Amino acid sequence: SQKIEQNSEALNIQEGKTATLTCNYTNYSPAYLQWYRQDPGRGPVFLLLIRENEKEKRKERLKVTFDTTLKQSLFHITASQPADSATYLCAPEQTGANNLFFGTGTRLTVIP
């Protein structure tokens, strides 16, 4: 069955450093993968989408990579700020369906 794993439930980093979050998927090959941010008590908010034929996508301080051989996506936040503290969800497209399959998320805390 399709499975998604996001590295460690929680990640703490110092302000100004680069945060790297990992999303691994098994037993399928999504054509698209999305990343979302979720703040406590709020719904997820879309950040970035990457296609299987794209190695890397950038948006301001955010960068996403997609390695279809390793079956892994990395999400980077450079020059991190306390305001970046949130839970980040990866969501590959489900095989055989047009829906997304969400990971459990990584809770990032940026320490001033």
Place this chain on the structure above:
Amino acid sequence: NAGVTQTPKFQVLKTGQSMTLQCAQDMNHNSMYWYRQDPGMGLRLIYYSASEGTTDKGEVPNGYNVSRLNKREFSLRLESAAPSQTSVYFCASSEENTGHQPQHFGDGTRLSIL
């Protein structure tokens, strides 16, 4: 800029009671979704509506029914609530039902079944 609006925000029910969760979007999106989010489980798709007039089961449909009332509104009904349905419920919408369309979420309904 309302986006996706869910009502109510909080609800407590007794086992066996019924309830309808309401969702409306003002972005003229074709597709709408209902998810539940439980600790350690991530977001799981309950039902979705790829377009007005159609609904389909997701990963965890048992115990739920949905209605796509019109293009704007998509409701989720619990006919006989059970404690296992205690969760946070999110409604989302997207332009089309494809993996390359971002989904826009409401802020959820926190439902407790006693």
